[in-house]
Amino acid sequence: MTDYWIILTGALVASACGFLGCFLILRKMAMLGDAISHAVLPGIVLAFLFSGSRDAVPMLIGAAIFGLLTTIIIQTLRGQGVQSDAAMSVTFTALFSIGIILVSLFTRQVDLDLDCVLYGEIAYVPWDPLKLGGMDLGPRAVWLIGAAFFISLVVITLFYKQFKLCAFDPALAAAIGIPVTFFHYLLMGLVSLTTVASFESVGAILVVAMLIVPAATAYLLTDRLSVMLGLSIGMGTTSSLVGYWIAKLLDASIAGCMSVTAGVLFLLAFLFSPKHGVITRWWIR
Template structure:
């Protein structure tokens, strides 16, 4: 595959993975958890480096996932103590991210770890960092990890589709029929964590947040059916990857930033023109209702 094709494939895998997980985030009204986890994984990465003094390896992934799960546990704990969920997310997110930034500045100054790289990522380097796979050949490491994560996400979604649907729309009813709502919550937070971690190094926190929230929010405007919402969100993620890349080439700017902008443009189009919940559709229904009332 060509250099451009690897970049587009990587971004598309991020778009699909984040799009699928993002739908459940939106339905559960936990969109800010995407922001929190995509930033707090930095702490896990820094701690893993300080323990091993190595910038690559499975320990970095494990450290980041643990940090993501720690974020979810602390947010839930504060919420159970009576703190509003939004406030809990804000407190945990800013505190853990700040600790990560301080550790980078004071303990990892000589390593190739910096906040700008963590936020924006560097997707242009993805095609150069490859691993040799049997029967396949050389493949970028980021593509391998993202494919594995996508397979895990699809497997968990398909195996527990009914449970995700019930716990997302009516957690009280789900608990009343015996579904372990708390366990499903932490399984879902694990999915958010591994998705954020897999995409974090390649595309940075900004694009991870954009891909987790915006395509799913756009899909929500088009349909009320979960299965269609999942498909649309994935498609919007892929469209954002392609359009953002060529926008970046045209404007000679950050690829990740352009892809994030593309997700916003797709949401704006959906917000105005979606046939289900778009502004134009709502205006037409309101006008038709008022006309019928007058007649």
């Protein structure tokens, strides 16, 4: 049963992150997840200072607020002519540094640092159950990440045409009256919610990998967004399943093996994709 919960958690993280990662790839904001993973540290520290505890709920609220703040600052800098990668780098390094200062000033006597808050271990997921009325409902992470994935599915489904047009041609979307800025921040809010919900349980490395690699793999395999979304979920789930059994066979890091498996799938797509594969194009020529 432990294997089942770990694989399910990994699949949910991969599906939730890969699903949103498709839009980040199309909008050329692939490294946003990495930026958020560092920039939320001040929110975590402030949540601890206000609540006086390390419970998951206040931590997640504080992290989510700063995750959304990160996207707002990045978008503001981009609007003022700063290049996208530079805006992300400046924002997450500045907020991460503020978080480190807060940790060193106010939480020296408390076990509160980036490792214990963000770099979780997916192997421990089955040992942190959600209990309601004395009933064990399964790992807390499954419910948390599952809820974030469900919210993303509902929002993207309801506004699929708007998100699609904003991703491919924001100028046209604005011209026909679609509030591009609103849908940008709505997407960034979903990304922040999903990444923050996943960090504590499975670790930032796995989240950042699954946010980008399955979507990038799907991008090489199709030119249709709807198919790309489905492929990203499939690639992420496959990476979680295969990566877990490789980790078990080698007695290695589970998150590391899942991420490496996703990378191998990307390499195969890069080489053998029907339209964009390097070897495929060479063979056709």
